[in-house]
Amino acid sequence: MTFRPGRILLHVFLVLTCLATLAPLLWALYASLRTYDDTARNGYFSIAESLTFDNFSTAWTQADLPHYYLNTLIVTLPALVLVLLLSSMVAYGVSRFSFKFNLALLMLFTAGNLLPQQVIVTPLYRLYLLTPVPGWLSDSELLLDSQFGLVLIHVAFQSGFCVFVLSNYMKTIPHELSEAARVDGAGVFRQYWQVILPLCRPALAALATLEFTWIYNDFLWALVLIQTGDKMPITSALQNLKGTFFVDNNLVAAGSLLVALPTLVVFFVLQRQFIGGLTLGATKG
Amino acid sequence: MTALQSPPEPAGTTEPSSSSRRTKRRATALAPRDKLILGLMLGIPALVHIALVWVPAFGSVVLSFSSWDGIGGFEDIEWVGFQNYVDIFTRYPRFWPAFQHNLIWLLFLLVIPTVAGLLLAVLLDRQLRFGRLYQSALYLPMVLSLALVGFIWQLIYQPEQGLLNNVLGTASTDPVNWLGDPDINLYAVLVAAGWRHTGYIMLLYLAGLKSVDPALKEAAALDGANAWQTFFRVTFPVLKPVNVVVLVVTVIEGLRAFDIVYVINKGRNGLELLSVLVTDNIIGESSRIGWGSALAVILLLIALGVIIPRLFQVFREEGRS
Numbered sequence: 387m388t389f390r391p392g393r394i395l396l397h398v399f400l401v402l403t404c405l406a407t408l409a410p411l412l413w414a415l416y417a418s419l420r421t422y423d424d425t426a427r428n429g430y431f432s433i434a435e436s437l438t439f440d441n442f443s444t445a446w447t448q449a450d451l452p453h454y455y456l457n458t459l460i461v462t463l464p465a466l467v468l469v470l471l472l473s474s475m476v477a478y479g480v481s482r483f484s485f486k487f488n489l490a491l492l493m494l495f496t497a498g499n500l501l502p503q504q505v506i507v508t509p510l511y512r513l514y515l516l517t518p519v520p521g522w523l524s525d526s527e528l529l530l531d532s533q534f535g536l537v538l539i540h541v542a543f544q545s546g547f548c549v550f551v552l553s554n555y556m557k558t559i560p561h562e563l564s565e566a567a568r569v570d571g572a573g574v575f576r577q578y579w580q581v582i583l584p585l586c587r588p589a590l591a592a593l594a595t596l597e598f599t600w601i602y603n604d605f606l607w608a609l610v611l612i613q614t615g616d617k618m619p620i621t622s623a624l625q626n627l628k629g630t631f632f633v634d635n636n637l638v639a640a641g642s643l644l645v646a647l648p649t650l651v652v653f654f655v656l657q658r659q660f661i662g663g664l665t666l667g668a669t670k671g
Numbered sequence: 672m673t674a675l676q677s678p679p680e681p682a683g684t685t686e687p688s689s690s691s692r693r694t695k696r697r698a699t700a701l702a703p704r705d706k707l708i709l710g711l712m713l714g715i716p717a718l719v720h721i722a723l724v725w726v727p728a729f730g731s732v733v734l735s736f737s738s739w740d741g742i743g744g745f746e747d748i749e750w751v752g753f754q755n756y757v758d759i760f761t762r763y764p765r766f767w768p769a770f771q772h773n774l775i776w777l778l779f780l781l782v783i784p785t786v787a788g789l790l791l792a793v794l795l796d797r798q799l800r801f802g803r804l805y806q807s808a809l810y811l812p813m814v815l816s817l818a819l820v821g822f823i824w825q826l827i828y829q830p831e832q833g834l835l836n837n838v839l840g841t842a843s844t845d846p847v848n849w850l851g852d853p854d855i856n857l858y859a860v861l862v863a864a865g866w867r868h869t870g871y872i873m874l875l876y877l878a879g880l881k882s883v884d885p886a887l888k889e890a891a892a893l894d895g896a897n898a899w900q901t902f903f904r905v906t907f908p909v910l911k912p913v914n915v916v917v918l919v920v921t922v923i924e925g926l927r928a929f930d931i932v933y934v935i936n937k938g939r940n941g942l943e944l945l946s947v948l949v950t951d952n953i954i955g956e957s958s959r960i961g962w963g964s965a966l967a968v969i970l971l972l973i974a975l976g977v978i979i980p981r982l983f984q985v986f987r988e989e990g991r992s
Binding site for chain 1 (some may be wrong): 701704706709712713715716717721722723724725727728730734767799800802804805807808809811812815817818819822823825827829831832834837838863866869870871878914916919924926927929930934935945949952953954960963964966967968970971974977978981982985
């Protein structure tokens with residue numbers, strides 16, 4: 387390779403930009419690895435006397451983080467499965483058949499996906515307050531303050547995006563495939579389940595990655611629709627935990643990083659899917 | 672990414688021209704059982720979506736003409752016409768500041784992260800050693816929730832202990848209260864929000880740049896265009912659809928912004944946003960449903976300004992075919 391000053395300048399610029407981008411996280415990591423005594427004496431902007439994982443274990447046990455991770459899991463997993471299932475069914479219907487209402491239905495979902503949550507949150511809160519559910523589903527006996535209600539709104543709200551992405555994707559699958567299955571006597575559900583859905587695996591993987599991150603990161607729905615602090619998913623719980631358990635910066639930093647951890651892991655392991663999902667959602671087909 | 676953009680290629684594909692004709696025939700030839708199943712497959716998800724998204728959205732519009740404190744049933748709702756809107760525009764001291772903050776929010780996101788994201792995308796859209804690594808680092812903030820971004824940046828903005836004042840050397844002498852000073856805290860928060868948004872914009876432009884035909888650039892180069900001319904006259908016009916997406920995504924993100932200001936100071940003291948005012952009517956001190964709904968409708972009207980053009984963009988081709 388020849389020596390090109392332009393290239394080197396470009397690399398220098400990009401390295402500096404990347405470091406600046408990562409700086410807030412690195413700063414949080416640094417603070418989280420130091421002891422309270424150390425930072426109390428020397429301030430945070432100083433060379434660490436020693437590094438330790440103690441803050442992480444303290445944050446983990448004191449604030450009972452496993453409990454909140456579990457709360458998130460109870461909401462995120464069913465929501466994820468349901469939203470992909472329901473959205474793929476709608477996408478199948480509108481992309482493989484030509485009903486008159488297809489365009490209207492697709493527009494409804496696409497527009498729904500673009501609404502700011504605050505546009506619907508006030509009546510939704512009222513609706514949840516008025517809707518009884520059986521006691522085995524929620525101890526509040528209402529949709530309000532129930533994790534079931536939280537799952538429902540995630541499914542309803544996120545299905546807009548998923549229907550849009552999946553219907554575009556399914557349009558690229560040749561009609562001859564489901565035709566062949568139909569000739570072999572497969573009903574519409576079998577065509578969907580055994581022919582179309584397996585072909586959508588890349589799109590489903592991308593959406594699953596993206597939706598996991600989005601549902602995990604939700605703050606507003608849980609803040610408004612869950613009233614018992616004990617039932618809060620972890621992203622919304624952090625607000626309460628700060629001040630009660632996470633009193634110093636070291637613990638806030640450790641707690642924040644622990645909350646970020648699942649999404650960071652997803653990003654590092656499934657980055658291609660994550661990026662692919664966003665690209666699919668932005669471009670058309 | 673590449674795997675996703677290329678459609679699956681099953682074996683035995685015949686010419687596509689026959690498929691549209693066949694679709695029509697099949698739609699009429701559905702067995703009753705299949706019709707029922709399809710009805711359920713479309714009906715259940717549509718019902719969930721409509722009941723929990725569109726009914727409440729419509730509810731906001733209706734309730735915005737009412738005065739209701741939420742106590743008692745629907746019969747206690749008093750209809751007041753446009754009174755809520757009149758009061759919001761003329762008598763509510765928090766509205767115009769919030770409106771202005773939202774406007775600044777949108778303008779900031781539309782300028783700084785967009786330009787930065789486009790620049791980075793152009794720089795990274797070439798064969799570059801470590802290119803993937805750079806991209807990963809720049810995408811990383813995207814996976815964090817805005818609430819978490821708020822927590823992490825508080826560690827930077829704290830007056831005495833924060834990174835920023837220490838780097839600037841003002842921590843011990845005259846510390847700037849980045850998040851507490853209502854004159855500057857909005858911009859401090861915007862830097863944090865922009866930090867997360869830039870990677871997203873970069874991603875959208877990178878995907879757009881990949882679809883620019885290299886032959887166009889070569890032709891421009893042969894005609895003697897320099898890099899600037901090639902970019903502004905050839906590449907950028909091709910990116911027009913991406914620009915629309917960036918605009919839509921940014922405006923919607925801007926209107927949805929809530930978490931970050933809420934975790935910092937519950938959206939007060941210089942950080943008021945329309946989204947905060949709406950939420951305050953549910954979980955805040957007052958429970959004025961008509962009032963909160965009227966605020967939501969204002970938010971909706973602004974959002975429709977980009978939702979409708981976006982729908983036109985997406986479904987124009989559909990209508991033609």
